[in-house]
Amino acid sequence: MKREDAEKRAIREERAKWRLPLGLAVCVLLLIITGMLGLRLDFLREALHLVSDPIEQGMKSVQVWIHDHNEGWGTMQSVMEENARLREQVEALEEENRALLAEARRAEELEELYALDTYYRDYPKTGAQIIGLSPNNWYDTFILDKGSADGIEIYMPVITTGGLAGHVSEVFGQYAIVTSIVDQGSVIYGQINRPGGDLVVVEGAFGYHSNELGEIDDSLCMIKFVTGEVDITVGDEIVTSSLGDIYPPGLSIGIVTEIIPVGTGYESVAIIKPSVDLEQTDMVLIITEVRNLSENENGEVQP
């Protein structure tokens, strides 16, 4: 009896020795399968997200509710006063609006005349909520609550009312992951928003590092150009140009806040503050139309 137990324990110990190498092998195998072979095992992720997404959404709405009530409770009185004042203002504005509508109709006719109706207000759009940011210091992702089940496809542009926010970079069944325009990998063909404005290439600058600029910690974009070649000044608005492959033309990217000469001054960098602050928004719009994409030989699409 005793001996039997001892034998069993010995067998168990023997097995336990193999546990760490086994775990290592499983990890390496998973890394190879998902990283190098490109098999993404999405069903596992989606199963987890089925549980986690509703919780995240719930947390978010609780947060918003608490925030709203905190704000609203103490300021009820002033809100009432403000309401009365705003009513008057609304009437005045309605009057103004009527006048502006007439103006707008005239502008529309002019627009048609110049065939300028390619702006983005005509694109089919769908709303989505940002339900998660990365939980770690080492990588950046935004997760939206819509996925391939809602017709979302990779490379669809993501905008807010302010302007361009980024594009969908990964799509799963119920959710999608967005790459922001400030991401260092992001490259957009832009144009200075003036009649006959120059074409520029807008790069994400988050985490960019150089001698002149130091370390860029904020969510910014930048344009590198040869000094004097491009007609650009502080305060210029940059919009997407019609040259790009994934973004429709006319979306606001941001405002030039600073122009810094680099090195000997032959080149300069324009710093751009994006029109959109993703950290402060929780609703975005996805343009559900993918422009004609140019695929390279690997089947990857270059924006």
Next chain:
Amino acid sequence: MISLVLNALIGFIVLILQSSSLRGIAIGGILPDLLLLLTVSAAMVQGERRGSLIGFVLGLLEDLLFFRVLGFYALIYMLIGFSVGYLSRNLSRSLLLLPVSFTAASSFAAGLVQFIFLRFLKGDTRFAYYLFHLILPEVIYTLLLGVLLLPLLIKLNEFTDHVDEVNAQKRRMSRRIRS
């Protein structure tokens, strides 16, 4: 078993919270590594075998929920669980100093591994920058939180470990009676 399930559940909830509302606890954009605290406390109480298993499960959860390949964080946390469990075999946990220093060491090691694989191999060689802006702040923040949370987590793990042990003993007894 109960211990594993409970740790995984806490890890899952912590991850979800950290990606939404708990981001508010970030100081200067730095988040503490709460999964590491879970792994260290579990490994200290339950030894290297269960410790590495719990680390593996917690890391895999992070991979599944947020990371683009599977196995990266699973590997990191599994190795942390194993080494902390192995080193604390014959050590007392009654002093707080021990789990805290394990936390510091493993948080620093995890930071180094993440720097190497997520930055250095992509051609970003600014080690000093990441050391002072990301790795050390994360270690310090995790440490400070660890001083508060580790005693609690260790108590919790001791309790669930005890329950698991009692259950295992019962099973062994009934098997012996049957044979």
